[in-house]
Amino acid sequence: MPHPLTVRPQSLNSKSRRTVLKAGGALLISVLAPGAAQAAQILAVRVWPADDYTRVTLENDSDLKTTHFTVKNPERLVVDIEGIELNPALKELVAKIQSNDPYIKQVRVGQNRPNVVRLVFDLKEEVNPQVFTLQPVGNYKHRLVFDLYPTNPPDPIAALIEKGDWSKESPRDIPQPAPDFKPVPRPDTRADQPPAMAEGDKNNSKSPAPPAMTRLITIALDPGHGGEDPGATGRGGSREKDVVLSIAKRLKAKIEQQPNMRVMLTRDGDYFVPLPVRVQKARAVQADLFMSIHADAFVESSARGSSVFALSDKGASSTAARWLANKENSADLIGGVNIKNHDKQLASVLLDLSTTAQISDSLKLGKVVLGEIGGINRLHKGAVEQAGFAVLKAPDIPSILIETAFISNPEEEAKLTDDDYQDKMADAVLRGIKKYFAKNPPLSKNKLT
Structure with a gap:
């Protein structure tokens, strides 16, 4: 007598036989070619x-x-x-x-x-x-x-000095500042030490006193997105990461033509920089200002206009500002951060140390920049908005995020990719920087530890 769990093929109906044959065939394929069906592409x-x-x-x-x-x-x-x-x-x-x-x-x-x-x-x-x-x-x-x-990364300040044309001049050769802004003297100024005199001047006891040494103002420009993270894309195919890098480079060139100013770009090419690292870079060079440059996008293509944002420690100033901050803060997910090595502790420290003074200064900076941008493009909102942007959380640097225009709007996408508009945008931001420093001269400061 057969075992009760043994089933003879003859006792199966035709439908059951087909099922058993299919299962046996699948098992045979998996035995003969293990992994073939599961190979990743x-x-x-x-x-x-x-x-x-x-x-x-x-x-x-x-x-x-x-x-x-x-x-x-x-x-x-x-x-x-x-x-x-x-x-x-x-x-x-x-x-x-x-x-x-x-x-x-x-x-x-x-x-x-x-x-x-x-x-x-x-x-x-x-x-x-x-x-x-x-x-x-x-x-x-x-x-x-x-x-x-x-393994041996370059020193950020050394790299900044190496890239600047002004580094070839001695501090006393730096041109005097423009009338509309007055940098304060460096803390290490030694007014009692005259400059080295030429051979023919050694006997001239009436040489004029040297001009006071002024400290360089360092501005951190942060072109948003980059690398794996393209940012927003316009209908014409323009990518936010490309547009904002171009504007940032134009602005960098204009700032470096100003007396006593130097610039650090958080990225100068098409690669990804995590949000906390952008803040770290600005602090490493002791930046006096931090400006993150973007090109907005919205689900409705009719949305248009330029905006300026500052950090908020009391919630977003509007639903739109909160939505934008959440979108920008997701850049690390798109760009790709190694979670195991991501410095979560640093991120929380930057969050906790964001001060009322920093936010107050950021709002002052944002107001003058927004006013200048309003001269070349329609404003999406007439006042500086606030939200919890991760990239604005340097505790000791006035920081703003500039949305230059809506790349999702076909008309504004055309502007953003136009050389003339990019130039005008860079000029407007520079005017805002100079107006800010005219009323808020940078303080003397010691090297951060």
Whole structure:
């Protein structure tokens, strides 16, 4: 007698036989080709080289498991990606490494063993690699990210001095400030020490006293978004990250033509900078002002006009301001932050230390800048708005966020991509900066620790 759980094929009806045959066929396929149906597909590869770091992103249709290690002499980073086969999209990575990449010399891609692809990055110098994954967000699917940071990053103030043309002049050679703003003397001014005299002047006892040394005013300009985070996109295809970088560079050039001013850009190319890092960069160079530059977007294409925002410690000044702050604060999710290494403690400290004085100064700055912008474009709101923007939370730097226009409005998108409008916007912001300092001269300050 057969076992009670044994079922003979003859006893099955035709429908049951088909079900059993299908199940057996599926089991046979899975035994013969394990993982074939589950192999992940690389959909796109992107490379974002910058002086700060180089980012390599692999976008794929599922979460990937990786292992990595570095090798010395010569410097290399080796990454093994499990569960994938080499495909044309992944092979494109080789051609995407540029010769001027600061950190990657070249990359080699190969099938190391079945279901494992190996990437070997030949490096130009020693790096501190961060390898992490990002869950789907916005228009992106799963992402595997390699951030290659230099082991010995440059000093931010040294880099600022190196990039400025004025650095070739001695402090006494700096031109005197324009009449409408008066910087205060440096705390280390030594008025009793005359400048070195030329050979023919050594016997001239009536040499005039040297002009008082004035301290440089440092302005941090923050072009929003960048790299993996394109920001808003207009109907014509214009991307916010490109427009605001162009405006920021124009403004930087105009500011550096002013006496006693220098500029630090939080990014000077197409790469992503996390929101807290933007604040850190401004504080590292002891910035006197922080200005984040954006190009707004809204679900209705009819929305138009320029705006200026400051930080609020009492909630948003309007529903629209709260909505915009939430959207801008999500930039780290889109751009991609390594959560394990994200300095949450620093972010909370910056939040807690935001002071009433900082907000008061920010509102003063915002008011004069908004007034100047109103001369070249319609204003979306006639007053400075406030909300909890993460990028404005430097506790000791007056900080504003400028929405130059609505990129989602076809007319304003055309303006934002126009050289003349970008120039006028930069001029307007500069006038606002000069008016602010005319009434609020920068204080002497010691180096931050």
